[in-house]
Amino acid sequence: MQNSALLKELADCGSPETLLVAIMKHHPDLCAPVDVEAIARNAGIIEFRVSEAEGPTSAMMADIDKTKGVILCAAGLSAQRRRFAIAHQLGHFLIKAQRGDRHCTSRDLGENRRDTPRRKEEMQANRFAAGLLMPKPLFTTFVDGLGKPTVTHLPAIAAAYNVTLETAASRYVDLTQAMCAFVFIKDGIVRHARPSRSFPMLSIRAGEAAPVAVLSANPNDRIAWLPADVRDWVPVSRGVRPPKLTMQIFSKENGFQLVMLFANAAAERRADEEDEKLATQSPKFGR
């Protein structure tokens, strides 16, 4: 049922972040996993339908003023993908500047670029969806409670919030202060990577073979922090000190592997300062 006080407040919100603040204010008891359909109904979605379209697509149809909307999800979506699709379409419905009905592909639901108006709108809907399914205060408290970072936290987060591992990884790297990255691998091929803001640019690309050290790991291995060969993961140039990386590898019987790369931010900062000090202290020749 629509919540008129919430609707009034949402009407004044322009960005995904202000919308999320208003939703959290009206749902103070939100807990994981977030009931995305109940929130969508409160915010003006009157029906959820199964779409006849082929493939993992979702859509949103609304009246011209976007006071009422219908969300469609393709049959066969997993519960986690369906939840994300609903949250994404709710984003399209609530973000005021976005007009008209929507039809989104699975690529749109993974969009994080903003270089065209269409991509920017998809990215905004994704930012809204991640923030709705994994609200920042709940999420950071949950992750802090898990203890020191380890690759197995990701399946725990995905299970608690009822989202895919990819969605959990995107939210994790967005909110963490740590220098870390997750790399998803299937049958020895890199599928995608999610680095945190402070992590160096990755050199490994989707479609490439995973490094040998990962390929040789198997599901029976004990999960532990191992030294990683930095040249496997980030560009290394002459005269620039590469970061010291460690990694954990989580392997499943079906050929899926998840790698967590980690650099100690404080140690990296100290090493950079040391390098700078040495550079300024080195003798000047040719005077």
Ligand SMILES: [Zn+2]
């Ligand atoms: Zn979309």
